[in-house]
Amino acid sequence: MAGPVTLRTASLADCELVFDWANDPVTRAMSFNQAQITRAEHVAWFAASSSATNIWRRSAAARAWAERCSSWPRPRQRGAASAG
Secondary structure, three states: OOOOOOOOOOOHHHHHHHHHHHOOHHHHHOOOOOOOOOHHHHHHHHHHOOOOHHHHHHOHHHHHHHHHHHHOOOOOOOOOOOOO
């Protein structure tokens, strides 16, 4: 049996992880809308979510972070062969 689960408020540092979860092939297959989510869509949703709203509105660093999101490297697809 697994240990206890601890919940915490999401932070801006969680955005990339949540993006990866949202675009996981199994997650997409089980979703009403199975299309991949773009980074821009995800950042807009994450910023507007209730768990991030207060952080987002108060933080100049958060606004600067959002501007950098478009330059994130794309995660490597699972099962993709490495080029090396």
